[in-house]
Amino acid sequence: xxxxxxxxxxxxxxxxxxxxxxxxxxxxxxxxxxxxxxxxxxxxxxxxxxxxxxxxxxxxxxxxxxxxxxxxxxxxxxxxxxxxxxxxxxxxxxxxxxxxxxxxxxxxxxxxxxxxxxxxxxxxxxxxxxxxxxxxxxxxxxxxxxxxxxxxxxxxxxxxxxxxxxxxxxxxxxxxxxxxxxxxxxxxxxxxxxxxxxxxxxxxxxxxxxxxxxxxxxxxxxxxxxxxxxxxxxxxxxxxxxxxxxxxxxxxxxxxxxxxxxxxxxxxxxxxxxxxxxxxxxxxxxxxxxxxxxxxxxxxxxxxxxxxxxxxxxxxxxxxxxxxx
Amino acid sequence: xxxxxxxxxxxxxxxxxxxxxxxxxxxxxxxxxxxxxxxxxxxxxxxxxxxxxxxxxxxxxxxxxxxxxxxxxxxxxxxxxxxxxxxxxxxxxxxxxxxxxxxxxxxxxxxxxxxxxxxxxxxxxxxxxxxxxxxxxxxxxxxxxxxxxxxxxxxxxxxxxxxxxxxxxxxxxxxxxxxxxxxxxxxxxxxxxxxxxxxxxxxxxxxxxxxxxxxxxxxxxxxxxxxxxxxxxxxxxxxxxxxxxxxxxxxxxxxxxxxxxxxxxxxxxxxxxxxxxxxxxxxxxxxxxxxxxxxxxxxxxxxxxxxxxxxxxxxxxxxxxxxxx
Numbered sequence: 001x002x003x004x005x006x007x008x009x010x011x012x013x014x015x016x017x018x019x020x021x022x023x024x025x026x027x028x029x030x031x032x033x034x035x036x037x038x039x040x041x042x043x044x045x046x047x048x049x050x051x052x053x054x055x056x057x058x059x060x061x062x063x064x065x066x067x068x069x070x071x072x073x074x075x076x077x078x079x080x081x082x083x084x085x086x087x088x089x090x091x092x093x094x095x096x097x098x099x100x101x102x103x104x105x106x107x108x109x110x111x112x113x114x115x116x117x118x119x120x121x122x123x124x125x126x127x128x129x130x131x132x133x134x135x136x137x138x139x140x141x142x143x144x145x146x147x148x149x150x151x152x153x154x155x156x157x158x159x160x161x162x163x164x165x166x167x168x169x170x171x172x173x174x175x176x177x178x179x180x181x182x183x184x185x186x187x188x189x190x191x192x193x194x195x196x197x198x199x200x201x202x203x204x205x206x207x208x209x210x211x212x213x214x215x216x217x218x219x220x221x222x223x224x225x226x227x228x229x230x231x232x233x234x235x236x237x238x239x240x241x242x243x244x245x246x247x248x249x250x251x252x253x254x255x256x257x258x259x260x261x262x263x264x265x266x267x268x269x270x271x272x273x274x275x276x277x278x279x280x281x282x283x284x285x286x287x288x289x290x291x292x293x294x295x296x297x298x299x300x301x302x303x304x305x306x307x308x309x310x311x312x313x314x315x316x317x318x319x320x321x322x323x324x325x
Numbered sequence: 326x327x328x329x330x331x332x333x334x335x336x337x338x339x340x341x342x343x344x345x346x347x348x349x350x351x352x353x354x355x356x357x358x359x360x361x362x363x364x365x366x367x368x369x370x371x372x373x374x375x376x377x378x379x380x381x382x383x384x385x386x387x388x389x390x391x392x393x394x395x396x397x398x399x400x401x402x403x404x405x406x407x408x409x410x411x412x413x414x415x416x417x418x419x420x421x422x423x424x425x426x427x428x429x430x431x432x433x434x435x436x437x438x439x440x441x442x443x444x445x446x447x448x449x450x451x452x453x454x455x456x457x458x459x460x461x462x463x464x465x466x467x468x469x470x471x472x473x474x475x476x477x478x479x480x481x482x483x484x485x486x487x488x489x490x491x492x493x494x495x496x497x498x499x500x501x502x503x504x505x506x507x508x509x510x511x512x513x514x515x516x517x518x519x520x521x522x523x524x525x526x527x528x529x530x531x532x533x534x535x536x537x538x539x540x541x542x543x544x545x546x547x548x549x550x551x552x553x554x555x556x557x558x559x560x561x562x563x564x565x566x567x568x569x570x571x572x573x574x575x576x577x578x579x580x581x582x583x584x585x586x587x588x589x590x591x592x593x594x595x596x597x598x599x600x601x602x603x604x605x606x607x608x609x610x611x612x613x614x615x616x617x618x619x620x621x622x623x624x625x626x627x628x629x630x631x632x633x634x635x636x637x638x639x640x641x642x643x644x645x646x647x648x649x650x
Contacts (some may be wrong), residue, residue, distance in 0.1 A: 060396065091383050096431030111395045114420050114427040122416050126392015126400075126521040133350075133398065134376065153415075156382035160389075163380065315359055321430045324488040 002224060003212065007054070011211050013292050014053050015271045018045040018071035020300040021080055025070070028160065029246045035089035036100035040069030041067025043241040046270035047173050048072035049213025051141060051234075055222065057263055058136070060109040060127040062120045064143035064173055066240060068101050069113065072143060078105050080303040090310035097313040110140070117178075118145045118151030120275055121170075125157040128166035128231070139225045141169045141218065147178025150291050158231070162199035167225035169218060173208065174237045179244045182252050193214050196233040209270045241263035326507055331471075332362045332500040339364060339401065340630050341510070343371050346399060350561060352377040353386050353403030353439075360389065361441050361500055370508055379434065383409050387416035387438070396435040399485060400595060407442035407494050408454045421490045422465030426568035429616040435488045437481075442470070442494040443534055443583055444615075444630045448620030453584040453630075455615075457590050461491045462562045467491040467515055468560045472505035472536035476558055479513030487515065496533040516562030520571070524553035527640055529570040531556060531581040535613075535631065542636045551554055559592060568594065569601040576607035577643040581631055586614030600639050611639035 002013070022042050039311035041048070041064070046073030051286035052061055061076055063069025067086070074080055079094070083103055086093025096101045104112045114123065123144035148154065149172060161168050163266045176183045183190075195202035202224070206213040214236050221232035241262065243250035251256055278284040284292075329337070336359075343349045350362050357378045359365030361439075368376040380385055383404060390402040404410055408416055417438060425432055444453040460468045469484055469491060471477035477495060484491035521536055522543050529552050531539040536556045543552035553571050557563055572578050578598055579593035591612025598610065613631040622627050641647055 022576065040517045078353065093429075095427065097429075099427050099429055102427050106431060107641075111392075111432055112424060114424070115427075116419055117416055118417060119400075119420050123387015123392045126384055126389040126394070127396050128392070129389050130393040130396030130398055133393075134396075144433075151386070153384050156380070156385035157388060160380055160382055160385045212607075321426045322434045324425065324430070 008278060008283050010276055011049060011053055011274055012284065013216065013296065014049040014075045015045050015211060015274060016296040017080070018049055018067070018311070019271050020296045021070050021074065024084060024300050024304045026242070026246060027089065027177040028084070028304070030095050034087045034270065036087065038087070038246045039065050039068065039146060039180070039244065040240065040242040040246065041071055042174060043265060043269070044173055044208065044210040044238045047208050047238055048143065048216050049075045051143065051171050051218045052076045052213040054215065054219065055141060056136050057137070058109050060111060060131065060138065060140040060148070062124045063113055064145065064175055065112065065117065066175070069103060070087070073103055073110060076110060077108050078103065079111060079219070080300060081306045082215065084303050084312050088307040089312060090196050090307055091313040092306070092310040096317060098318065117148045118153040120148060121153040121157030124168055125161055125166065128161055129164070130167040131167050132164070137226045137303050139169060139222050140166045141171060141222070143173060145178065146174040146176065146183050146187065147181070147194060149195060150178065150186055152322040154195065158195070158199050161231045162194045165228065165230035167228070168231040169221040170231060170233045171218060172233070173238055174235050175238050175240045175283055177244070177252065180251050180253055192235040193233060201231050201233060203235065204235040205235040205237065207234045208238030209268045210271060211274050225290070241266060249312055272288055328503045329474055329506050330440035330500065331474045331477050331502045331504070333497070334474035335363045335481050336477045336508050338481035339367060340370060342482055343367065343375060348399045350375040350377065350398060351401045352379060352389055354379055354381055354405060356403050360568040361497065363439065364403060365496065366416055369647055376379065377427045380532065381510065383412040384416050385614070386401065386510065387413035387421065388622065389438045390438065390609060391421050391434065394434045395424070395432045398434045401439060401485060403436040403441040404438060406452050407440040407456055410438065410440060410456060414595045417462050422463045422523040426465060431486045434490050436490050437484045438490070438492045439498040440494055443496040443498055444620050444626055445498040447536060447623050447626050453493065453567040453626070455533065457492065457560055457584045459583060459589065463647040465490065465559065465568060467493045470560060471495060471517060471558060471560065472533055472556050474502060474506050476513060476519065479511055480558060482512045483615065484513055486512070487636045493514070494533070496532050513558065516564055517638050518564035518567040519556050520553065520567070521556050522552065522554040524551035524575070526551045526575055527553070527577040527579060527643055528568065529554045529579045529581060529636070530568055532560070532590065533583060535581040535583060538633050538636060543634050546640070546648050550644060565597050565601065567649060569598060572598050572601050573605045578606065579613065579636065579639045579643060580610070581613040581636055583630055584614055586612060586619060587617045588615045607643065608643040611642050613639055
């Protein structure tokens with residue numbers, strides 16, 4: 001399944017777009033425009049981009065809370081304008097400005113997510129069940145973190161999905177921390193893939209900073225799911241550059257995360273790594289990278305202005321949101 | 326008219342709705358056998374893909390329903406005992422209740438959560454609860470609590486056709502109750518109370534098994550005091566208008582249900598009546614519910630759950646005189 005130059009360029013473009021977009025939301029919070037909290041996904045973009053760019057439009061994606069799923073959502077075709085507007089609490093946001101950290105785009109298989117960690121598993125199970133029942137070969141790709149893997153919901157959902165052979169790909173962002181809790185003190189293995197063993201499903205651990213590696217592992221699992229062979233697990237070893245959330249301390253337990261650790265991971269930045277590789281392989285030139293960079297910056301500037309200039313929602317809509325008439 | 330049992334009325338409702346709409350399916354632990362008989366024999370008619378036995382995994386059952394509902398199906402999840410909804414509280418109280426709202430009304434959740442509530446079977450603290458107030462307290466969940474075979478069938482059909490999440494608590498002590506149920510198709514809308522017995526002196530609002538206790542007491546004292554017994558049939562939406570109209574006639578109110586009295590259904594209904602027609606009340610309203618204790622197992626249960634003598638005492642309190650023995 002080697003990628004064409006055009007596909008490689010698309011992956012790179014989405015990485016750059018995701019990074020610029022994440023920076024906008026961080027800045028938006030500092031400027032008092034991002035209305036809720038924000039959990040930056042900088043450093044982890046290759047997981048969402050590699051996992052979502054080449055899915056079918058009707059495949060379901062449970063996006064991850066890192067970056068509030070921005071890398072996953074824009075790679076699936078979602079609108080940065082609506083995403084940023086939602087985070088600015090504006091009526092033009094995908095949830096009308098009342099979801100804040102939530103995004104939704106049903107036509108793209110983006111049906112939302114929950115603010116409670118571990119909710120990913122049971123809901124994705126339901127999407128997988130629907131996909132199996134409808135026979136349209138849809139696949140559900142569920143992103144979760146190493147922290148979520150500590151929840152009991154993982155056991156219930158992964159077990160049932162395996163027994164029922166549901167078309168689900170479980171993709172872990174293993175970034176080594178659940179808020180302040182290091183994985184080494186939360187899980188008796190370095191590898192989340194060990195969780196696949198009791199459920200007898202294939203599992204692959206990949207370099208989460210390598211967008212092509214993520215893409216290939218996820219697509220292998222997607223093909224298996226689409227063929228009716230059941231769920232798989234993909235673990236992406238990655239790292240977040242910023243604190244758990246903007247404005248909270250960047251710590252492990254109660255002490256700062258090691259500078260050496262952060263610097264080591266930043267040397268393996270997914271955007272820079274892939275750009276260099278594409279130049280070395282002769283796919284893109286320095287000029288191409290600069291153009292992609294400029295276009296992404298321009299797109300996100302425009303999206304940010306759209307959000308900032310949009311009206312706030314009328315509170316009268318709230319009463320009509322609860323139930324479908 | 327023919328008489329059938331409460332559980333068979335529910336079974337008929339499920340079979341009719343599954344035949345009517347192929348998107349309807351039943352999922353839960355041992356639903357093919359049917360622990361209480363409510364879902365029995367459906368698998369023989371509709372097959373194991375539409376009557377799905379799951380592992381012992383309540384959060385997975387709830388998540389399956391939630392996910393499949395937003396992906397185009399109309400699931401009916403069975404939780405066996407109403408107590409077990411707490412096991413899946415995140416999936417039910419947070420995710421199901423809030424998903425549509427949190428995503429700007431852009432997903433619909435046509436699903437039913439079925440469970441058996443109620444004491445009287447001496448099953449102890451984890452198998453006897455009636456968490457009506459918990460559901461009623463949670464915006465985004467509708468709640469039906471039928472007391473008769475006729476109501477059980479008509480309400481369940483409406484619940485399945487509703488485009489919103491409906492929690493459906495049937496009473497485990499009413500399963501074998503026989504009552505008139507027409508052969509012909511009918512539904513009962515949620516949010517319409519039923520006056521089970523007309524009267525002039527005291528309004529008694531009761532749910533589930535307590536409706537039958539109230540009717541029994543009403544018959545015992547009919548020569549002394551005329552009770553009007555109202556069954557709300559659904560607590561969300563709540564038909565407060567019918568209750569208020571009755572209180573304006575009688576001037577006296579007793580509310581009786583099996584959930585814990587503190588912050589309970591009675592507290593809510595009494596307060597709403599006060600807000601609507603305080604000046605019509607001739608005596609302080611009375612509320613009867615479970616004592617502020619866990620429901621014990623064995624024969625001490627009756628000291629915690631409301632009993633007919635408690636209703637008689639409450640009636641004496643609102644009329645200000647003793648009832649004939």
